[in-house]
Amino acid sequence: MNRVGAVTFGAFLLLAGFSMTAEAAGPPVAQSANRFPLWGPLTPGPHAVGYKVLYRFDTSRTWAETRPYGKTFSADLSGRPMRISIWYPASRPQGKTLRFEDYFRGSPAPKGFEDVEAQVLERDAGTYRGYFGDAYAALAATAVNASVNAPAAKGRFPVVLTTGGQGALLTTNSTLAEYLASHGYVVVTVFTLGRSQGQPSLGLTPSEVAITVRDFEFTTSVVRDLPNVDPARLAMVGHSLGGSAAVLFAMQNTNVSAVVGMDGTYGFPNPPAEPGIRSVMDGYHYAPGRMQAALLDLRRQQPFIDLGAVRSFRHSERYLMTLGQMQHSSFTTGAMHALFLPEVEPNPAGITRRSSTEGFHWSCGVIQAFLDLQLKADPSGLVRMKQAVETHARATLTHEPAMATRPPPTTVFAQLEAQGVDAVIQTIDQLRRELPEEPVVEEAVFNERGYALLGQQKSEQAVRIFQLVAHFYPKSANAADSLGDAYVAAGQKEQARASFGRALALAPADASLNDESRASLLTESARKLKLLAP
Numbered sequence: 001m002n003r004v005g006a007v008t009f010g011a012f013l014l015l016a017g018f019s020m021t022a023e024a025a026g027p028p029v030a031q032s033a034n035r036f037p038l039w040g041p042l043t044p045g046p047h048a049v050g051y052k053v054l055y056r057f058d059t060s061r062t063w064a065e066t067r068p069y070g071k072t073f074s075a076d077l078s079g080r081p082m083r084i085s086i087w088y089p090a091s092r093p094q095g096k097t098l099r100f101e102d103y104f105r106g107s108p109a110p111k112g113f114e115d116v117e118a119q120v121l122e123r124d125a126g127t128y129r130g131y132f133g134d135a136y137a138a139l140a141a142t143a144v145n146a147s148v149n150a151p152a153a154k155g156r157f158p159v160v161l162t163t164g165g166q167g168a169l170l171t172t173n174s175t176l177a178e179y180l181a182s183h184g185y186v187v188v189t190v191f192t193l194g195r196s197q198g199q200p201s202l203g204l205t206p207s208e209v210a211i212t213v214r215d216f217e218f219t220t221s222v223v224r225d226l227p228n229v230d231p232a233r234l235a236m237v238g239h240s241l242g243g244s245a246a247v248l249f250a251m252q253n254t255n256v257s258a259v260v261g262m263d264g265t266y267g268f269p270n271p272p273a274e275p276g277i278r279s280v281m282d283g284y285h286y287a288p289g290r291m292q293a294a295l296l297d298l299r300r301q302q303p304f305i306d307l308g309a310v311r312s313f314r315h316s317e318r319y320l321m322t323l324g325q326m327q328h329s330s331f332t333t334g335a336m337h338a339l340f341l342p343e344v345e346p347n348p349a350g351i352t353r354r355s356s357t358e359g360f361h362w363s364c365g366v367i368q369a370f371l372d373l374q375l376k377a378d379p380s381g382l383v384r385m386k387q388a389v390e391t392h393a394r395a396t397l398t399h400e401p402a403m404a405t406r407p408p409p410t411t412v413f414a415q416l417e418a419q420g421v422d423a424v425i426q427t428i429d430q431l432r433r434e435l436p437e438e439p440v441v442e443e444a445v446f447n448e449r450g451y452a453l454l455g456q457q458k459s460e461q462a463v464r465i466f467q468l469v470a471h472f473y474p475k476s477a478n479a480a481d482s483l484g485d486a487y488v489a490a491g492q493k494e495q496a497r498a499s500f501g502r503a504l505a506l507a508p509a510d511a512s513l514n515d516e517s518r519a520s521l522l523t524e525s526a527r528k529l530k531l532l533a534p
Contacts, residue, residue: 036145038100038175038335040361045183050090050150051098055110056082058218065198081116083191084219085170087181088228089157090150098148101125101140103171119200120191124169131333135340142339145178158233158375159223161216161249162189164332165240165265166202172239172332179364185371186229190219204241204275206282212245213252213285220253233257233375235293237367239332241265244279247309250293252285258374260296260367262331267299269306277306288312289438292405295319296370298363300326301394302349314435317402319385321366324394325355334360355394362392406431406440413449416464425471441472447482459489470499477506477513481525493532500529 059079066076085103104124109117129136160180164172170191177187192212194201202208216236224231235258238246243264250256261267270276280286291313299305301324310318327349330337338357366388373381389397407415415424428440450465466483473479484499503525507518 035143036178037142037339039145039179040335040338040357042179042361042364044145044179045089047089047153047182047184048091048093048150049146049178049181050088050094050148050152051103051146052086052088052149053106054082054084054086054222055113056084056218056222057112058082058215060218061214063193063197065196068198078112080193080215081113082215082218082222083113083116083120083170084222085177085189085191086223086226087146087174087177087187089153089155089181089184089186090147091153092151094147094150097143098146099140100142100144100171100174102148103144103174104169115197115200116191116193119193120170123167124171127169132336132340139336139340144174145182152228155228156230157184157186157228158235158371159220159229159231160185160187160371160375161219161234161236161246162187163192163212163216163236163238163242163245165242166204168192168239168242172242173237175335175360176237176364176367180368180371183368183372185375186223186226188219188223190215204279206275206279206284209241209245209248209279210284212242213249213283216245216249217253231255235259235371235375237262238264240328241279243267244283247280247291247295247313248283248285251287251290254290254292256293258294258296258371260298260370262363263299263326263328264297266309267297267307268304273304277309280309289315289406291316292402294370294374294402296321296367298323298331298366300324300328300330300359301396311400314403315405318400319370320398320400321385321389322396323359323362323392325350325352326359327351327356330356330359331363332360334363359394362388362395403435406435406438409442409445409449412440412446412468413465416468417461421464421467421471424468428472439472441468443469443473443476443479447478450482450486454486454489457489459486459491462486463490463492475506475510477503477510477518477521477525480506481521481528484525484528488528488532497529497532500525500532504529 057079061080062076063080064076064078067073104120128139132139162173162177173189180187192202192215195211202211223229234256236246236249236256237260239262243261244266246259246261247266250259265275266277266280268276270278292315294317295310295313297310297318297320299322301322307320310320334356338353341353344352366385369381369384369388372378386397389395412424415427431440446465446469450462450469453462453465463486466486470479470483480499480503484496484503487496487499504522507513507522510518513521
């Protein structure tokens with residue numbers, strides 16, 4: 001078996017080999033008899049649940065093969081097909097009760113989506129048939145808590161985007177989506193596709209994770225205009241590799257207030273997992289300083305954990321929760337395990353059908369509490385998260401508070417004008433002591449601003465910018481030379497001569513310069529210094 005299947009992405013693989021206690025008490029959710037078996041003890045919220053599918057084309061990207069093998073070029077003018085599923089708070093149920101298989105055996109596909117609907121059916125039905133065998137028919141016929149096109153409840157509700165891992169099913173998070181919708185959330189997923197019609201499934205590379213991120217950027221642009229959506233309250237929930245996509249999405253879209261990673265791949269070491277933590281660290285949008293959304297990292301207790309990436313999210317309020325006697329798929333299909341699987345063979349992890357199913361329902365309650373805290377500003381959410389752990393023998397919770405973010409360049413520029421160079425240096429020195437890895441003054445950015453001010457004949461302001469750069473980059477010949485230019489423009493010749501002289505002294509040992517740029521700077525600084533000779 002390859003390392004990917006064994007460690008990270010086996011959608012239904014039971015992982016063993018790690019020690020935990022025997023089966024403990026059930027999840028801390030209220031017991032209630034309901035007619036939706038997959039919900040188990042979960043308590044419905046005040047809303048009925050509506051369900052609908054939107055079909056859209058992202059015309060900024062192609063899907064059809066424009067250069068089919070052995071054929072001439074043919075443009076794709078339709079774009080990438082986006083099958084968007086939405087669960088939402090409804091005012092009342094409508095029509096017949098949906099069965100589980102109705103999610104992937106829906107109405108006939110609109111033009112251009114025939115292949116996508118065929119993939120939905122093949123992926124969902126095929127996977128469940130292979131996994132549950134003879135029990136598939138019972139699963140397919142199971143009633144679910146959703147009504148197609150039910151009238152929406154009044155009001156505007158927070159948005160929760162959801163996605164799964166590699167080869168995610170349409171129904172990966174459907175029970176969680178129903179549950180959250182009943183409690184006042186609009187839950188949205190888009191069926192994950194590969195690069196093109198000729199490569200319809202995604203792999204594990206950073207560029208393929210980026211495809212999922214971009215799919216959800218497009219999806220967000222579609223659903224934000226729906227009348228029952230509050231686009232100012234946005235979260236994303238991802239399982240496995242989808243957890244990595246959710247983190248990268250939040251780095252790219254700072255409107256995101258909360259992220260939930262369910263056994264997220266970003267928390268697996270590389271090696272042995274592939275890609276593991278590299279799925280975010282090698283991502284196109286990876287910028288730890290931009291991860292400011294609150295994060296709930298929810299994962300099973302097992303030896304393959306590396307939270308190095310999570311610890312780098314210093315500006316994110318992080319809640320790290322673990323639950324024992326869980327497998328990777330428990331967070332998505334756990335609701336089905338006790339109902340449709342034969343008993344699991346004894347294993348060192350102590351995982352049973354019951355522990356997997358209970359863990360799923362427990363996780364749904366925890367996720368709702370976290371989202372209530374972050375998107376609804378409901379302080380009881382944190383209380384419920386703590387209670388969930390305190391009342392469950394197999395659960396743990398660690399809280400890592402967010403650190404203040406560094407001020408952006410525009411703020412520093414304004415402070416320079418209001419407070420002066422010395423005061424700003426003191427403030428930045430304090431920030432550097434707290435976060436030495438995150439420079440507040442970036443030489444290239446501030447140099448560009450300084451020369452823009454010189455071009456606007458604002459030489460005094462430019463001097464302050466370059467003084468700040470020279471202070472924090474004392475070994476930079478370019479910083480000294482640029483400060484000299486500002487002094488010349490401001491008519492401060494003595495200070496200019498000193499700066500050009502310092503540039504000449506620094507250039508030979510300045511490691512940031514290559515041979516060509518070093519020779520050019522030495523020539524220019526010497527020329528400018530000569531022009532200032534008394």
